[in-house]
Amino acid sequence: MALQDIYPTALRLLGRPVLVVGGGPVAARRAKGLLDAGAEVTVVAPVASPALRELADAGLLAWEQRDYRSSDVDGVWFVQTATGVSEVDAQVAADAEAQRIWCVNASDHESSAAWTPAVAVVEDVKIAVNAGGDPRRAMALRDAVATALETGDLPLRRHRRVSTGSTTGSVALVGGGPGDTGLITVRGRRLLAQADVVVADRLGPRELLKDLAPDVRVIEVGKTPGHHPVPQLEINRILVDEALAGNRVVRLKGGDPYVLGRGGEEAEFCRQNGVEVEVVPGVTSAISVPAAAGIPVTHRGLAKGFSVVTGHEELAEVPARPDHTVILLMGVAKLRGSAAALAAAGMPLDTPVGIVENGYMPEQRVTIGTLESIADQAEASGVANPAVVVIGDVVRVSPYAPEHFKTADYSTLTPNKPRAAAL
Template sequence: MALVALELAGRAVLVAGGGPAAARAAASLLDQDADVRVLAEELCEDLAELARTGRVRWTPRPAVAADLDDCWLVVAATGGSLTDRALLAAAAERRRPALAAAGDEPGGGGAREDEAGWGLGSARLLPLEEPSTPSPARSRTGPAGRVVLVGGGPGAEDLITVRGQRWLARADVVVADRLGPTGLLDRLPARVEVVDVGKTPGRHQVSQDEINQVLLDRARAGLTVVRLKGGDPFLFGRGGEEWLACVRAGVAVEVVPGVSSALSVPALAGVPVTHRGTSTGVLVEHGHTELTGAAVRAVVTGEATLVVLMGVANLSRHVATLLAAGADPRTPAALVSDGSTPRQRSVTAPLGRLVAEVESAGLGAPAVVVVGAVVDALAPAAPAGDGSGPGENGA
């Protein structure tokens, strides 16, 4: 469904109808980051899935004229021409932009071609002026609100997922870490509350219990709360703890997976964590404490690639542990700092010299450490660049 040049991000759109035409309209609106509410007694399978995952808000009753007062755009897709015409007329009275989606049965849905408006494929935009004071509506989800755990990716703004962007556009509150695409916060509407709970090495600004309470309090106030994390919420991001806190409190919660730095940052530096004929497995550890026995064995035997996140502070201890356990000091290793950002830099060296090379280069956190033969797997054709685009390693 074409929506011409309307700016829909964050704006409240009412879709009247629950059939396939309404589902197509809703999907197109979501592609433009609209805040979609559906009014229909029953939903087709596609719309029901959108409602189940929280991407649209469904009220199980027919739309009435008064519902148009709280929306910016109306899509009439009930499948009944008289009902659709009544909604279009109500939109015209309120000077709301309106679309009439074509029905799925001959003669069903959509307004007739002789009515005001012009064809846009499966929808028609009425030639109405925009409301004099358009503003994105707050995306409320009912008395209990909801929490959405969004993985923001390794740092580059364009590595957040499309679904993650959609939830940001619908957020009333964003609870953000210091890692991930923090630049996106500067472009949020002024109405959005941003709560900084970022943790830095050696200084935890907000405890996990306090973060959980922030999420629950805002959601209980009827708000859509986006918990924006770096990487993926369930990989060392304590997303599981926050999920459980919401479930136990009876607060609706959903997870949006993210691009994990454990896989993406090495890739951007020209290091595949697995490579045919070199390594068929990868083991990911956090570096705050001692390496596990499985991690040490993976490096000593060469059975799998070892990836360590948050391991800069303990890098010398980790390397000493591996060497003391019998790891070959010539094992290829790498450290990639500030992955996916314009500041990305990397060092590759034999394991026995990794600490000295990192210190010489002045690299620090945030960083990803990779140990294993895969570090040299693409060396003859490794890409070069500043780390700001696909395939660039910034070394």
């Protein structure tokens, strides 16, 4: 049988009788697949494997404990033979052929009337691969295609509406991470590949928008500090209106939807209006962007806790100690006032401060100073959002830190003892 001789199709066997001849592991796998398809399975074999006996004992299939008879093919829709005895398999195949019943002959794939492909299921998509009679090759290709679908590298989006009795679509609040396309979660990437409408922030993995199909609508709702062209209430309404129109909507946000991202408000509004909503966590910029500059938000011997606030929030309640890391999001515009507030609360003026602009992006830039100097440094070098400000002794760990900062770095093996300066 040549590959060109094959006409690919899919059988709907729900409620239809099928026959499996053989009782070994191959027969058990084929019987399980046929049961998954809803078929009424009868197995004929003198001896059955434990897996087959378990299915029979559970009442999921009928097991005839005997040798095969030609009459066993009467009235069935499909036959799978896997006895391991080529003469028996050939007889089953010939009997099925005589009655014009499709039969898979596991002993002789070349003369078999039908082939069983390597199969995988991703959501409601079933992948079936034939590879010229080479099962290992087919399995490798199947796994590669399934992985590409699961990760969103292949389009999983529906183009034909599926009737479910409801015309309402759905909303997914997807955290896209700090901007690098490799830092979105697998789940987020897959949902983006399925989207009919994407409601996009200014930040996040914007490059992924270029991979969307031409008919996927992208609605831009990005904000900049002090400039909100699309108010939050309008964003909420867009999500609900698009979902009620039957669309799969992805709200693509930078960072994490639930870390200063107003994701909670959007999810609540969707649920109040009868729209199903899923929240996909993202890599929050509060932690990931400092890491891009080699700054841990906690470090043994330096800091055991951290606080995340925006530059617009009151800092009076934040611990004003170098051993408690303070992370400011959207804090560039009010950096001078924030530094003054922390100093007034008791934070030492020589506390290290790092600013990481455009974390993980090609234009990433790191500025490091002290609580006393950082505002002047930021103004002089034109620091701008998007940026994350990190305040505390953990900044000393950064490879970007000045050498006199690093000499005060603490060992992770002997905390509270300064490392000796490198020679």
